[in-house]
Amino acid sequence: MALFAAIGILSGCVHPRPHAQQAQDAASAAANIQAAWVEIGANGQAIARVVTQWDTAQGGDAACPLLHVDGSSARMSLRVAAGTMPLRPTASAAVDSKPSAFPVSVCEASLPTNAHQADVAGRPLPLPKAEPQRILVLADTGCRMKKADNVYQACNDLAAWPFATIVATAAGFEPDLVLHVGDYHYRENPCPSDIAGCRNSPWGYGWDTWQADFFTPAARLLSKAPWIVVRGNHEECKRAGQGWFRLLDPHPYAETRSCNNPVNDEQANYSEPYAVALGGGSQLIVFDSAKAHKTALEPGDAQFQIYQKQFQSVAALAAKPGISTTIFTNHHQILAFSPIAGTQMVPGTQSLQSVMRSLNGQAYYPQGIQVALHAHVHSFQAINFASDHPATIVSGNGGDNIEVALPDPLPTDAAPAPGTVIDKVAHHNSFGFMLMERRAAPASGWTFKAYTAAGKLLTTCVQNDRTLSCDKTGFIAP
Numbered sequence: 001m002a003l004f005a006a007i008g009i010l011s012g013c014v015h016p017r018p019h020a021q022q023a024q025d026a027a028s029a030a031a032n033i034q035a036a037w038v039e040i041g042a043n044g045q046a047i048a049r050v051v052t053q054w055d056t057a058q059g060g061d062a063a064c065p066l067l068h069v070d071g072s073s074a075r076m077s078l079r080v081a082a083g084t085m086p087l088r089p090t091a092s093a094a095v096d097s098k099p100s101a102f103p104v105s106v107c108e109a110s111l112p113t114n115a116h117q118a119d120v121a122g123r124p125l126p127l128p129k130a131e132p133q134r135i136l137v138l139a140d141t142g143c144r145m146k147k148a149d150n151v152y153q154a155c156n157d158l159a160a161w162p163f164a165t166i167v168a169t170a171a172g173f174e175p176d177l178v179l180h181v182g183d184y185h186y187r188e189n190p191c192p193s194d195i196a197g198c199r200n201s202p203w204g205y206g207w208d209t210w211q212a213d214f215f216t217p218a219a220r221l222l223s224k225a226p227w228i229v230v231r232g233n234h235e236e237c238k239r240a241g242q243g244w245f246r247l248l249d250p251h252p253y254a255e256t257r258s259c260n261n262p263v264n265d266e267q268a269n270y271s272e273p274y275a276v277a278l279g280g281g282s283q284l285i286v287f288d289s290a291k292a293h294k295t296a297l298e299p300g301d302a303q304f305q306i307y308q309k310q311f312q313s314v315a316a317l318a319a320k321p322g323i324s325t326t327i328f329t330n331h332h333q334i335l336a337f338s339p340i341a342g343t344q345m346v347p348g349t350q351s352l353q354s355v356m357r358s359l360n361g362q363a364y365y366p367q368g369i370q371v372a373l374h375a376h377v378h379s380f381q382a383i384n385f386a387s388d389h390p391a392t393i394v395s396g397n398g399g400d401n402i403e404v405a406l407p408d409p410l411p412t413d414a415a416p417a418p419g420t421v422i423d424k425v426a427h428h429n430s431f432g433f434m435l436m437e438r439r440a441a442p443a444s445g446w447t448f449k450a451y452t453a454a455g456k457l458l459t460t461c462v463q464n465d466r467t468l469s470c471d472k473t474g475f476i477a478p
């Protein structure tokens, strides 16, 4: 990835181009740009990305549009060129899979931290704020088409798959930042001809499906604020991993980290955790649990060893001086519940718990983490512990089929992991999203507000250190 700063803004070696010339640049024609957004990666680096259908015989960066920042222009760098990837083993049988076609190139450029204005192909890009006040949280947003479960959501019906409604409502809250906690892509197998609700939907792991399941419905929020993107299990290599690395992963693209060749899956199914400063003494730590097993791991397991090292990195990031609120975020719930219709609940993800226990015993998290934020379970849960554990929130109700409700009240002995004691839980199973708002000084920390897809406030939870106090508890009807 070329640093925009390195190729012109600071060195002054690129002369500002008048807009008349920009209009003549074919690679920068608005009609070529399929998506444009800004995401925040490791160390808080803001990265501008575009998906373009422009292709030239020259290839390389010539496929990419000019990015204009504060009056200067530079061509974006090619992240990965258009191409169709040979069929690889997927989560489905070969007969229900197909090669992943990406007839679009992805371009990118790092944005200087002090940028005031940026645009590409006539589209203004949202720039990060040093101290975001409102952070929009959503997850598990795609429309399920999965043969193995015989589940086909009505992707053409806004009531059955309300992601576009959620985006429209959420954009109205004028967020400074958007956090997606994973699972962007759900249309894995073809819609059967006798099911009207998903008729004519694209399927498989190529661009057409990514566009329908994520980029088109999310466009309004992508233009509104920069995003932080967490990887879900749907983005592991046997599923939508190829699109994850081309489109969303915030690290540099590499063939070994592309999910194209399954011999590299052991590497590409994991990513180093990183921190993003939120200003005002808050930070977010992003963890990739895409491949986390359901069951506990043995210390000899390769996954145990990878995650153990990564949780050691998390502890080091959380120990950063001057930070009063560290929010740890990953896709799979850790100290939260997964309901099952007609039975009791399943506790948190055993593989992650087993690794965390090896480092911190039944504290699970290092002391420096105040809040844990997850998805994967398609509901909202806000948990305050009587034991010394981080306030835990699950916000996975962004579009895919919703879960049954948790039992209400919870069984008195309900615990998401050995050694944890629940104080109170607020939960609901309506489609929706969450808004984090920074608490006014002298308080530190955040309030967490759960909304329905239509924007009805269901509960407000105030965080103070590791405690979370919600104005409602138990099951919340919409």
Ligand SMILES: [Fe+2]
Residues within 6 Å of the ligand: 140, 182, 183, 232, 233, 234, 331, 375, 376, 377
């Ligand atoms: Fe998930």
